[in-house]
Amino acid sequence: MIYLDHAATSFPKPDRVLRAMDDFARASGVNPGRGGHRRALEAEAMIDETRGLLARLFRLSRPERVIFTLNATDALNMAIKGLLKPGDHVITSVLEHNSVSRPLNRLEREGVITVTRIDACPDHRIDPADVMRAFTPATRLVALTQVSNVTGTIQPVGEVGKIVRDRNALFLVDAAQGAGVVPLDMQADFVDLLAFAGHKSLQGPTGTGGLLVGERAELSPWREGGTGGDSESPVQPSGYPHFMEGGTPNVHGIAGLREGVRILLERGVERVLAHERKLLSVFLGALNNAGNFQWYGADRVIAGRGGEGRVGLVCFNLTGFAPAELAAVLDSQFDIAVRAGLHCAPGAHRHLGTAPLGAVRVSVGIETTEEDVVTAAHALNEIAGA
Amino acid sequence: MSLSNDNNPSAVKVPARYSRQVLFEGIGEEGQARICASRVVLVGCGALGTVQASLLVRAGVGTVRLIDRDFVEESNLQRQILYDESDVKGLLPKAVAAEKKLRAVNSLVTVEGLVEDVNRVSVCRLLDGFDLIMDATDNFDVRFLVNDYAVKNRIPWIYGACVGSEGLMFPVLPGETACLRCVFESAPPAGMSPTCDTSGVIGPVVGIVASLQVAEALKILSGHRERVSRRITRFDLWENQYNGIDLPSREESCPCCGKRDFLYLEGSMGADTSTLCGRNSVQVSRREGGPIDLQALAARLAPLAKLEGNRFLLRATIDGHLLTVFADGRAIIGGTNDAGIAKSIYARYVGA
Numbered sequence: 234m235i236y237l238d239h240a241a242t243s244f245p246k247p248d249r250v251l252r253a254m255d256d257f258a259r260a261s262g263v264n265p266g267r268g269g270h271r272r273a274l275e276a277e278a279m280i281d282e283t284r285g286l287l288a289r290l291f292r293l294s295r296p297e298r299v300i301f302t303l304n305a306t307d308a309l310n311m312a313i314k315g316l317l318k319p320g321d322h323v324i325t326s327v328l329e330h331n332s333v334s335r336p337l338n339r340l341e342r343e344g345v346i347t348v349t350r351i352d353a354c355p356d357h358r359i360d361p362a363d364v365m366r367a368f369t370p371a372t373r374l375v376a377l378t379q380v381s382n383v384t385g386t387i388q389p390v391g392e393v394g395k396i397v398r399d400r401n402a403l404f405l406v407d408a409a410q411g412a413g414v415v416p417l418d419m420q421a422d423f424v425d426l427l428a429f430a431g432h433k434s435l436q437g438p439t440g441t442g443g444l445l446v447g448e449r450a451e452l453s454p455w456r457e458g459g460t461g462g463d464s465e466s467p468v469q470p471s472g473y474p475h476f477m478e479g480g481t482p483n484v485h486g487i488a489g490l491r492e493g494v495r496i497l498l499e500r501g502v503e504r505v506l507a508h509e510r511k512l513l514s515v516f517l518g519a520l521n522n523a524g525n526f527q528w529y530g531a532d533r534v535i536a537g538r539g540g541e542g543r544v545g546l547v548c549f550n551l552t553g554f555a556p557a558e559l560a561a562v563l564d565s566q567f568d569i570a571v572r573a574g575l576h577c578a579p580g581a582h583r584h585l586g587t588a589p590l591g592a593v594r595v596s597v598g599i600e601t602t603e604e605d606v607v608t609a610a611h612a613l614n615e616i617a618g619a
Numbered sequence: 620m621s622l623s624n625d626n627n628p629s630a631v632k633v634p635a636r637y638s639r640q641v642l643f644e645g646i647g648e649e650g651q652a653r654i655c656a657s658r659v660v661l662v663g664c665g666a667l668g669t670v671q672a673s674l675l676v677r678a679g680v681g682t683v684r685l686i687d688r689d690f691v692e693e694s695n696l697q698r699q700i701l702y703d704e705s706d707v708k709g710l711l712p713k714a715v716a717a718e719k720k721l722r723a724v725n726s727l728v729t730v731e732g733l734v735e736d737v738n739r740v741s742v743c744r745l746l747d748g749f750d751l752i753m754d755a756t757d758n759f760d761v762r763f764l765v766n767d768y769a770v771k772n773r774i775p776w777i778y779g780a781c782v783g784s785e786g787l788m789f790p791v792l793p794g795e796t797a798c799l800r801c802v803f804e805s806a807p808p809a810g811m812s813p814t815c816d817t818s819g820v821i822g823p824v825v826g827i828v829a830s831l832q833v834a835e836a837l838k839i840l841s842g843h844r845e846r847v848s849r850r851i852t853r854f855d856l857w858e859n860q861y862n863g864i865d866l867p868s869r870e871e872s873c874p875c876c877g878k879r880d881f882l883y884l885e886g887s888m889g890a891d892t893s894t895l896c897g898r899n900s901v902q903v904s905r906r907e908g909g910p911i912d913l914q915a916l917a918a919r920l921a922p923l924a925k926l927e928g929n930r931f932l933l934r935a936t937i938d939g940h941l942l943t944v945f946a947d948g949r950a951i952i953g954g955t956n957d958a959g960i961a962k963s964i965y966a967r968y969v970g971a
Binding site: 555557558561562565566573574589616619 | 895899900902929930931932943945946947949951953
């Protein structure tokens, strides 16, 4: 199988990640807890080390404010529902994944908050000036994706962050797609809340994710319960990370995530991004006639600028095939896995004009080879010629 | 069977309207009383179901439940004997139209028409509490599901199938006789077998298969399991062939009645559906499926549908739906988000 659905989850996971999970599960995969037995302390130390690595990756000065969650959706819900109060105004964009837009939409429908949704520009980026104009005295939060999972474009996070910081609101970045591919610095980019998926470009297993909570953000715990310490306290202990983390954590998953983050720190996120852009350009170069396809959000790649401003995912359609049909042909006849449809981001597809059927998305990752994308391009050549 | 708990069925006075049936020595007053106290569920209320329902309600079965998710269409009237043109005009669900007519036939019978899809999620809710299950469906997945349910719960059921001028019938007495999976290991490969929607069917076949099924039903319901056929009855009206073969013996290695692995109930066998992201289409795939011959399928669908395609796929516009079939047997059914409708269209036009 040729797997080109890394934007959904990376696959296969690097051997090092799989081995790290196996080793940890066999040696000390127990329930962590302060003041516990040796194995429990090892598990706690492993998790704390992972917090430290993630804090280093995203330049958060307080590692204890790295909160582990089930996935990016869980982290985004934790941020949005732990922060917003009646009367708050939120600025977001049409490019958001449902994991941002659905929690906001519900709070808006229930009359708790008001929401302004910024349109994307023709280059599929959000204009920071539009964010500035959308501010009201009640604006408490700006929630923006770092990288659209549909257009693949990198958003001007730092510029928006500066605007938000100057206006004393909080900035939530959905880094599900960008974490591990596009460098992000919570301090330099003025990010207050960063939600990430552990199982995409960070190379961890599914079931891992997290929320990094900057010092300006004060959240209410969204999930309360046992914390392995302070058990006498009738409510959630106030110290991070336990303030936000109730219940047994995903120890095995975090052990894999730790190894994935180590790989990225060794390799450098910039090199991952360069690898993805190279693959996209090889893919497009191997197509006989890229003009047979409709490309969405891929303008810069096709213009031959080395993929500047985007990551290694691209959406397209082929005349004569519905997106789901093209994906089914690639899967059933060529054993190539891609993802068709709306990619849980209907607003982004409306922006592209591809709603309601959506498009076919090809997305690469660190384990993708040039041979993989060339084979996929040849399959598309064959289908386009049929 | 719950009937065996009845104190003394022979003491019950049976209504006079059943006199001809009571006179028949195989049934008698006692058998009729058992029939009147029994509960039968029909999975499907199309060709086989309408004949079965009519006979069972007239015979005085206490409760008859009909389950069918489809609506009456003009092309049903040729063989589905409970329906008429007003049902087509009224866009009535089959279960609703049938219930109304059957109530007028026999007010002593409790008739329940349910507009529902029988699938592994709904099967227990819909079939629990019945003494006998009648097969009146048009597809193998539902039959295997019913077989799993029936064997697991030790409820007898009666298989019936017809296409063209051929009919097939056999009863399944769980624990006694072979089950469906002893006879057919799994559904025939998709796209290979004729269906009533691709190859047609003549009315008399339907009437005969359903009548054979109801005859077996009356034996079971009246307390005469020893009379139940142990054979597969098979005939072809056009070829004047009437033959049968003995049911195979029960196999200890049968995954269903031998090992009691209920794979269709659990969902690890049978058609798999997923609603596709991007509006109004459902993908149907078969776990145990293999490749299908798109050209052969195109030849069978050509008289029925507007076709187009290439070597990778076949598209058929049929019944207001766009059916796209791929060479590995999967299909995308456009024009619905309903997995039940999608599976029904797949079963009718691709097969299994």
